[in-house]
Structures are given as structure tokens and as C-alpha cells.
Amino acid sequence: DQQVKQNSPSLSVQEGRISILNCDYTNSMFDYFLWYKKYPAEGPTFLISISSIKDKNEDGRFTVFLNKSAKHLSLHIVPSQPGDSAVYFCAANGRGLSGNTPLVFGKGTRLSVIA
Amino acid sequence: NAGVTQTPKFQVLKTGQSMTLQCAQDMNHEYMSWYRQDPGMGLRLIHYSVGAGITDQGEVPNGYNVSRSTTEDFPLRLLSAAPSQTSVYFCASSDRDRKSSYEQYFGPGTRLTVT
Numbered sequence: 372d373q374q375v376k377q378n379s380p381s382l383s384v385q386e387g388r389i390s391i392l393n394c395d396y397t398n399s400m401f402d403y404f405l406w407y408k409k410y411p412a413e414g415p416t417f418l419i420s421i422s423s424i425k426d427k428n429e430d431g432r433f434t435v436f437l438n439k440s441a442k443h444l445s446l447h448i449v450p451s452q453p454g455d456s457a458v459y460f461c462a463a464n465g466r467g468l469s470g471n472t473p474l475v476f477g478k479g480t481r482l483s484v485i486a
Numbered sequence: 487n488a489g490v491t492q493t494p495k496f497q498v499l500k501t502g503q504s505m506t507l508q509c510a511q512d513m514n515h516e517y518m519s520w521y522r523q524d525p526g527m528g529l530r531l532i533h534y535s536v537g538a539g540i541t542d543q544g545e546v547p548n549g550y551n552v553s554r555s556t557t558e559d560f561p562l563r564l565l566s567a568a569p570s571q572t573s574v575y576f577c578a579s580s581d582r583d584r585k586s587s588y589e590q591y592f593g594p595g596t597r598l599t600v601t
Binding site for chain 1: 490519521526527528529530531534544576578589590591592593594595
């Protein structure tokens with residue numbers, strides 16, 4: 372059973388507009404959520420994160436919103452740029468008895484920003 | 487710092503052959519993990535380690551072995567390669583301490599083809 376779901380495999384957005392990537396989760400024990408960006412032939416790179424005690428975290432053009440009651444988070448990119456074209460993975464984890472539990476990833480959303 | 491390094495970058499195996507994918511990190515991270523990425527499947531956890539001498543299974547451990555004799559290295563062994571193990575493999579590391587951001591640093595990946 373998928374604990375982290377990204378229901379949109381792909382998204383196309385015009386340059387300069389807002390990109391909104393969505394993610395849903397089922398495990399109430401998750402207390403930290405992360406977004407990773409992946410270019411072809413490279414490893415994923417960390418983009419932005421949010422703790423479950425917050426509902427918003429902003430870093431430049433990137434903002435992550437968390438709605439705990441809906442078990443939903445979203446990544447907003449404003450304004451979108453062609454260099455943002457990549458696959459975006461949502462991930463989550465929590466605190467286990469022996470430290471951080473492994474990250475659980477969604478299947479990813481491929482964002483294409485069209486000039 | 488080199489970060490997380492993986493060797494080889496590419497590998498072709500015949501069914502039944504064995505091999506070891508190498509992973510090393512120079513950030514003194516206690517937590518290391520192996521993921522595989524397949525089209526439409528996202529990143530799936532194979533094995534992980536919370537410190538030297540301690541390993542545990544992830545979501546898809548069958549056909550793989552790991553060991554962690556040092557903090558720096560976390561090799562992944564394919565015992566008898568099968569075509570279903572054709573994939574891109576990523577190694578990642580992170581600080582185990584909860585005060586960190588849970589962020590994992592990924593290597594560049596190993597693209598494995600089993601014929």
C-alpha cells in the first residue's frame with residue numbers, strides 16, 4: 372500500500388506561471404516531509420522540507436504547504452522557469468526507536484516548463 | 487567533500503552473475519540507504535543502515551545483500567542477477583540525529599542492465 376502518493380505523473384506549465392505539485396500521504400506517524408528534484412542521469416537533490424508542526428515553509432521561489440488534517444502537501448514554484456523542468460519527488464519520514472525512519476517516496480511528477 | 491560517490495556508473499550483467507555496487511560517503515553520516523528507481527515506480531528502498539554493523543531491510547530487499555563494516559562504505563551485493571534487477575540504483579546518506587533535517591544526500595546512481 373502506497374504511503375506517499377503523487378497522483379499526477381506529469382504537469383506542463385508556461386514559463387513565468389505558477390507550478391503546483393501535489394502529494395498525499397496515509398501514515399499519521401510521518402512528521403517530516405521533503406521535496407526532491409531529479410534531473411535525468413543525476414541523483415535526486417533536496418529542494419525543500421517542512422516539519423509537521425508547521426503549515427508553510429518558503430525558500431525563494433519554492434513554497435511547501437502542509438495540510439495535516441487532509442494529509443496533503445503541495446509544492447508551489449513561482450515563477451516557473453525552464454530550468455525547473457525535472458521530476459519532483461515527495462518524501463516523508465518520522466522518528467523510530469533507533470533514529471530517523473527511512474524516507475518513503477512518492478512515484479514522482481514530471482514537470483515541464485514551456486518557454 | 488566528495489559527498490556520496492557510487493561506482494560503477496554503468497554495468498551490464500548476464501543472468502546469474504553476481505556483482506557489488508559500491509557506495510562511499512565522506513560526511514561522517516551514520517545513516518545510509520540503497521534505493522532503486524524504475525519507470526513509474528519512484529524510488530523504492532532496498533536496504534538501509536543506521537550505523538556501522540547495523541543493517542535492515544527496506545521495501546524490496548530480495549536478491550540483494552548489504553553489510554556495513556565502516557561508517558563510510560555501504561556496498562550492495564547482487565547475489566545472482568536477474569532481468570528484474572535492471573534498474574537505476576541510488577545510494578544515499580544522512581545524519582541520524584533528529585536535530586538534522588532528515589535530508590538525505592544522494593549519489594549519482596548506477597545504471598544496471600541484466601540480460
